[in-house]
Amino acid sequence: MTRHTLVNLASPCRDAFRVEGFRFSPRQRNDADTSVAIVAGLNGHELAQMHAAAQLVSFLQTHQAEDPNFITGDILIVPAVNTFGFNMGERHWPLDKTDINAMFPGFDQGETSQRIAHHLFEHLKGFEWGIELEDRRDQYDCMPYLRMINSGFEDKKAASYFGLQFAHHRDFVPSDAGSLQYNWSVWHTKSYGLVFGNKQQIDNNTTHQVLDALIRFLAKVGAIRTKIFEGYATNVITQDAITLIPSQRAGVFEPRQRVGNFVKKGDLLGKVFDALDGSIREKIYAPVDGLITCHYHYPLIYQNTIAYRMISIV
Template sequence: MREEILFEMKSPYRDSFKIKGFWFGEGEKTVAIVGAMRGDEIQQQYICARLVESLKDIERRGLLADDVSVLIIPSCNPFSMNVSHRFWAMDNTDINRMFPGYDKGETTQRIAAAIFEVLKNFKFGMQLASFYMPGDFVPHIRMLQTGFEDVEDAKLFGLPYVTTRKPLPFDTTLLNYNWQIWETKAFSIYAGQTNYVENATSAQTIDAILRFLQKVGVTSFKFRNAGYESIILDEGDLINVTARRAGIFYRLVGASATVEEGQALAKILDPYDASILDTVKAPVSGTVFFAHNKPLVLEHAMIYRIQEN
C-alpha cells in the first residue's frame, strides 16, 4: 500500500485541508473508490476505511493481480465533517456538483478539479453516495443513462437492485456523470444509510465491492458469497408516497420490508398532543425501496418509495 496526499490547501485557522489516497498494486489504473464527498457521509467514509483495511491484507497475502492498481479515497471533505456540516462549510456548495471542476475557480471547483485529475482514466469508478433526502435505502447500484452505463457489470456487485435513470441538466456536474463521459465505467453505491457505521448494510456493501473486485480479476481472494441476482429497474417506475400532513413521523415499516396494498406504513402525529393526523398506507403491494428516517416530516415531502410487485 502507498499513501499519498492527492490535494492540499493551506488554512489560516487550523491544519491544512488534505485529501488522502491509498494506492494498492502497481499496474494500470483499474478501480477507483471514492467515499465521503459531504460532511455527513460517515457511513461512506467508514466503508472506505474498512476497504483500505481489507485490501492491505489482500495485498500482503499476494492476492492482488500483478497488472492492476486500486485507489481508495475515504474522504474528499474532512473540513465539513469536522464541523458536522453536509456541504462545504464556508459557502454551502456541494463538491459533488462541481465536476469536472475548474482549477482557477471557487474553492469547491478547485477541489473537484484536483480530484478528477487523479480519477480520470480508471477502468472502473465507484462512489459511495448519499441521497438528497434523509432516509434508508435497500442497498443498490445507481447508474445514469449516458450511453456509457454498463448494467451487466453493475450486476457483478450482487446487491438487491441496480437502478437507472435519465440524467437531468444539473446531473452533468456529478462525478458519476463525468466519469462516464471520460469513458470510466462508473457506479454510484447507495449503502442504506448515511449517519450510521457498524450495521448490516455497511457489511453488505463492503462484501459487494470485494465481490466485484474478485469477479473482474483485480483480486484472487476467494469470495464464496454469491450475493443477489440483482433486479434491474428504472427509477421512474418506483411508486412515490408523500406526506399529506406535517408533524412527528412515527415509522412502522422500514426499507426492505414487503408490504401489501393498504398496509399502514407510518403515522404522522400532532407535535402538541400526539393525536394521529394521518395514517400513511401503502398504495400498492411491493418492497419498500426507500423510507424516510427523520423524526419530523413536512407536508408533501417524499416519505416512501415502493417497488411494485
C-alpha cells in the same frame, strides 16, 4: 499499498486541507488486468461511506500482505474528500457552503471547491471503473442500491457484479452535471453510485453488506484474486417500477414498516401524529403490493413529503 496526498490546500488559520488516496497495484503495475477508483466522503455527512471505504483499504492491505498476488488490478481508494466538513459536521465546503460534488470536472483557475474538484479529478481520470459511495441528499433510510445515470457509457451487465438486490437506472437530470459519477462517464470511465446509509450515522450491518458488494465487484472485474459468496441477481429497475407514497399531513412520523419488507396493498405503513396534541392526523397505507426500499427517516415530516418508496414488479 502506497498512500498519496491527492489534494493539498493551505488554510488561513487551521491545518492544511488534504485528500488522501490509497493505491493498490500488482507487483508490476503494467500487469494490471483492470483499474478501479472508489471515492467516498465528497460531503462531510457521509460517515458510513467513509467507514466502508476505509474498511476496504484495511481489507485489501491485510490480504495483500498475506498474498503478494492478491492484487491483480490498479485500485485507488479515497475514503474522505471533504475532511474539513467531517471535522465540523458540515455537509459542504465549510467556508462558502459549496458542494464539491457539484464542481466536477473542476477548474484549476476557479473558486476553491472547483480547484479541489479539479486536482482530485486529475487523479481519478482514466480508470476503467469508477464507484462513488454516497448517501441520499434527503432524509431517508434506504436499502443499499446502485445508481446508474443514462449517459451512454453505463454498464448494466457489470452492475450485477456487486450482487445488490437493486440497481436504479435513471435519466440524466441537470443537477447531475457537476457530479463525479456523471463526469467520470464523460471521460469514459464506467461509473456507478453506490447509495446507502443515513446521514451522520454508521450501521455495522450495512457497512459489511457494502464491503461485501465492493469486494465482490473487485473480484469479478479482475482487480483482486479471492473467493467470495455470490450475491443477489441484481434487478435493474427504472422509474416506472417505483411507487412514491407521500404523507398528506405534517407532524410527527412513526414508520411501521422497515426497508426490505414486502407489503400488500392496504397494509399500514406508518402514522403521522399532530406534534402538539398527539392526535393521529393520518394513517399511511400501501397503495400497491411491493417491496419497501426507502422510508423517511426523521421524526418530523413535512406535508406531502415522500414517506415511503416501494418497487413493484411491472
